[in-house]
Amino acid sequence: MSLDGLPHHRGGAEALARLLARALLAGRWQPGDAFPRELDLCTHFAVSRNQVRNALASLTATGLIERTAGRGSRVREVSEWHLLDPLISDWMTGIESLDPKLVREIFAFRYSAEPVLARLAAQAAEEADLERLEAAFHGMTRTAASPEARNQHVEYDVAFHDAIYRASHNLVWRQMGHLLRPSIIALIQGSQAQVHRFHDGLDDSLTRHGRVLEAIRRHAPDAAERAAREVLRRTAIDLGIVTDTHPVIASATEPES
Template structure:
C-alpha cells in the first residue's frame, strides 16, 4: 500500500505539485495570508520589491509564487492594475495547498463543514450505485478493503502515530473500493479531488483526539462501517445507502467533537 502524507502539498489532482525550499516557504507565507484575509478581495497585495525584502527571496521566487497563486485562483496580476486578490468563488478550494492554508489561517471549521456536506451528499448515493452494479471482482475488492480496515481497528501493538496513518489509509481504501465498483472515470477523478480533503479531515480528527482512535468514537464508527459492508455484500442497495448515511452523520458528530478538543488544546 502506498504511504500518503495528508498534510503534504501533493495531490492526485493533475497540475498540483509539491513545492519545497524557498519557493515553498514563500508560497505558504503568501497563500496563508491571502486566505486569512490580510488583503481583502480586490486589494492590491504588497509590491514585488517589498516582498523581496520582507521574505528575503529573489524576484524570480516572488514571480513564480505569484504565478502559482494565480493558477490556484487566489490572485490576478495585470501590468496596469498590479496584483490583486480574487473573489473567493474564484479560488480552487479543493486544491490541497489552499485547504492547508485555510487551516493555518484558522478557517478550519468552515473547511470542515464544507467537506462534511460533500460527504453526506455524495457517499450514500455512491454506495447505493456500487451495491446495485457490483460484480464478483468488485465484491472481492471491497472485502479485502474491509479486512484491512478490521485488522487496523483490532491492532493493539502499533504506536499511535503509525496507527493513525494506517487508520486513514484503510478508511480511504474502503470508501474508494465502492467508487471503483461504479466504473466511472469522472467519479474516480472527483474522488481523487475529494480524497485530498478527506485525508486532511481524518488526520485533523485523529490529531484532535491525541492520536488515539477511541477518543473520537471509533468503536461506533467501526460498527457503522460494518453495517455498510454487510448490506453491500448482501446486495441490499437501499440498506447500504441508509447505513452510509448514518455513518456520515456519525462522522459529522465525531468531527465536531474532535475539533472542539483541538480548539481546547490550542487555547490551553
C-alpha cells in the same frame, strides 16, 4: 500581512506557490484579507521578483487570490477557489489542517455525494471491488485499537472510501475520487484525531463502516445509501460540525428544514 512563522522556502516558483497555497488552505489568511505584497515576499523568502510573480500567477489561476494593478492582492472567497483543480489537489496533499470553512464545504459535498455513490456501488460492485472494500475494512479493524497505528488506520479508512468510488464503475466518479483524495484524507485525519480519543467512538465508526460494507456485499442499494449517510453523520459529529443530538444532517452549509 505578516509572514512570520512560515517555513523556509527552497526551490523555484512552484515550491513557493505550494508553500503559500498551503498557508491559504490552512486559513492563515481569510477571504477579503490583503495578501502580502510582492516586495515583502521577495524580502522574506530571499527570492527574485520574477519567482514571486510566477508563484502568485499560480495562486491567481486557481482562484485563491485576486490581483489588481496598483492595489495589490486579496484573498478570494472560498466559493471562488477551484477546488477540483489538480494543482489545489496537489497542494492539499499532506496538509495537517484545513480552514474550518473549507472543511465544511468539502464535508457538504461528501454528504451529498457519497451516499449516492454507495447506492451505485451496491448495484455495480464486482468481486474485485468487494475484495478491496473488505481488505480496507479489515485493515481499519486491525489498526483501530493502537494509537501508534493511527496513520495506518487513516490510510485504510481512505482506501475504504476510495474503494466505494471505484465500485461505482462510473469513470467520472472515479476521477472525482482521485481529485478529492487529498481533501478526503484531511477530513478523515481531522475526525480520526477526535475518534482516537474515545474507544466508543472507534467502535461506533467501525460499526457504521461495517454496515456500508455489508449492504454493498448484499447488493442492497437502499441500505447502502442509509449506511453511508450514517458514516458521514459520525464524521460530522467528530469534526464538530453538528452535535450528536441532531437526528439527521440536511447540509453542512444550510440550516435543517
